[in-house]
Amino acid sequence: MRKGAETRERILDQAVRLASRDGLEGLTIGTLSTELGLSKSGLFAHFGSKDELQLQVLQATVERFEETVIHPALSAPRGEPRIRAVFERWLDWENNPSMPGGCLLIAAAVEFDDRPGPQRDYLQEAHRRRFEFIAKGARMAVEAGHFRQDLDVEQFSFDVLAIALGYHHMHRMLRDPKADARARAAFERLMAEAKA
Amino acid sequence: MRKGAETRERILDQAVRLASRDGLEGLTIGTLSTELGLSKSGLFAHFGSKDELQLQVLQATVERFEETVIHPALSAPRGEPRIRAVFERWLDWENNPSMPGGCLLIAAAVEFDDRPGPQRDYLQEAHRRRFEFIAKGARMAVEAGHFRQDLDVEQFSFDVLAIALGYHHMHRMLRDPKADARARAAFERLMAEAKA
DNA sequence: GACGGAATAGAACGATCGTTCGTATAGTTC
DNA sequence: GAACTATACGAACGATCGTTCTATTCCGTC
Numbered sequence: 054m055r056k057g058a059e060t061r062e063r064i065l066d067q068a069v070r071l072a073s074r075d076g077l078e079g080l081t082i083g084t085l086s087t088e089l090g091l092s093k094s095g096l097f098a099h100f101g102s103k104d105e106l107q108l109q110v111l112q113a114t115v116e117r118f119e120e121t122v123i124h125p126a127l128s129a130p131r132g133e134p135r136i137r138a139v140f141e142r143w144l145d146w147e148n149n150p151s152m153p154g155g156c157l158l159i160a161a162a163v164e165f166d167d168r169p170g171p172q173r174d175y176l177q178e179a180h181r182r183r184f185e186f187i188a189k190g191a192r193m194a195v196e197a198g199h200f201r202q203d204l205d206v207e208q209f210s211f212d213v214l215a216i217a218l219g220y221h222h223m224h225r226m227l228r229d230p231k232a233d234a235r236a237r238a239a240f241e242r243l244m245a246e247a248k249a
Numbered sequence: 250m251r252k253g254a255e256t257r258e259r260i261l262d263q264a265v266r267l268a269s270r271d272g273l274e275g276l277t278i279g280t281l282s283t284e285l286g287l288s289k290s291g292l293f294a295h296f297g298s299k300d301e302l303q304l305q306v307l308q309a310t311v312e313r314f315e316e317t318v319i320h321p322a323l324s325a326p327r328g329e330p331r332i333r334a335v336f337e338r339w340l341d342w343e344n345n346p347s348m349p350g351g352c353l354l355i356a357a358a359v360e361f362d363d364r365p366g367p368q369r370d371y372l373q374e375a376h377r378r379r380f381e382f383i384a385k386g387a388r389m390a391v392e393a394g395h396f397r398q399d400l401d402v403e404q405f406s407f408d409v410l411a412i413a414l415g416y417h418h419m420h421r422m423l424r425d426p427k428a429d430a431r432a433r434a435a436f437e438r439l440m441a442e443a444k445a
Numbered sequence: 446g447a448c449g450g451a452a453t454a455g456a457a458c459g460a461t462c463g464t465t466c467g468t469a470t471a472g473t474t475c
Numbered sequence: 476g477a478a479c480t481a482t483a484c485g486a487a488c489g490a491t492c493g494t495t496c497t498a499t500t501c502c503g504t505c
Contacts (some may be wrong), residue, residue, distance in 0.1 A: 279492070
């Protein structure tokens with residue numbers, strides 16, 4: 054029972070790594086097991102189905118996202134500082150070494166947005182929570198007087214997420230070194246407009 | 250020679266449709282051929298390899314994008330009207346019925362951004378051209394006096410593309426009916442800021 | 446209307462997919 | 476240390492993958 058949990062974690066770690074490059078469907082039990090020095094059937098027994106493996110890979114990724122972005126941001130003061138902390142951590146997250154192929158949550162979203170099933174349901178909920186988290190942060194910034202009173206906090210959240218997606222695209226597809234500067238400039242413009 | 254070109258087009262049309270939902274790798278010669286009432290080998294002979302099929306699917310998609318977005322926009326007057334035309338057409342494009350799974354260029358970008366090869370090379374170039382096209386449009390708007398003189402036109406292009414990606418995400422993953430309004434609001438804010 | 450090449454079909458290939466099953470080993474518990 | 480269970484393995488399953496080969500059918504040209 055102890056040993057099993059350890060290997061399961063080792064499997065998921067490598068699975069996240071592979072899935073970030075090849076996609077959740079491109080992730081294969083055969084290659085995953087050989088890379089880990091396990092047998093296909095031995096690895097398979099931990100999950101029972103590929104669907105379940107994919108689901109647990111997503112859950113592991115969300116956990117890491119919360120550890121890397123959400124929790125640290127929550128230890129920053131409410132209002133503008135927290136918003137800035139989220140954004141900074143978010144950019145870091147996009148370059149997290151545990152996902153050499155870039156944010157798995159974005160890749161999986163594009164991959165599964167048209168395939169009904171538990172994977173899509175889970176992803177939808179996860180992305181909704183990310184949206185809500187930023188909106189809530191903006192709401193606090195309004196209450197703290199950092200942002201203007203009539204700010205549409207959900208529009209603000211959309212704008213921040215769009216910047217993150219734009220960064221991901223420019224960084225990973227176009228491989229443009231200016232991606233970071235572009236995302237930051239867009240963010241600063243957004244912040245200025247939220248205050249004015 | 251005539252007949253062959255016709256079927257090839259029929260194949261690519263359905264291939265784009267399937268790939269937009271299942272991805273370029275999820276697109277399979279077996280299912281594609283059965284859906285079209287062709288034999289696997291007969292279909293395969295048109296392309297010679299799956300790589301080539303994927304490449305031609307991408308090329309067909311880019312052609313359609315240019316017909317749907319680029320060319321109509323070019324018939325609008327330079328400056329702000331053309332920028333607005335691009336944006337409007339772009340939103341239409343994201344809902345183009347020939348791609349029931351959403352913009353294939355976005356899906357393929359996420360799928361192939363870590364897989365070196367001709368598909369990625371082609372996608373990179375295609376996305377770069379889309380970026381340049383908007384930047385060029387913004388440059389003209391500056392010259393026409395519609396946008397302020399010191400506008401960073403490439404930053405503007407990044408911002409527009411980010412909105413398009415945000416729309417895609419909110420529309421297809423979150424299935425949020427407000428996606429359209431959010432994208433438009435973000436765009437108007439961007440336009441106002443480009444003029445001021 | 447025969448000829449020639451293009452277009453399509455059919456069968457089969459080795460490889461790999463996810464999955465199942467029976468068995469051996471390793472770990473935990475008493 | 477014995478008994479038991481969790482963990483892992485090896486072999487095999489049917490299905491499907493991309494691809495190859497050969498044979499057939501279609502169509503435009505002389």
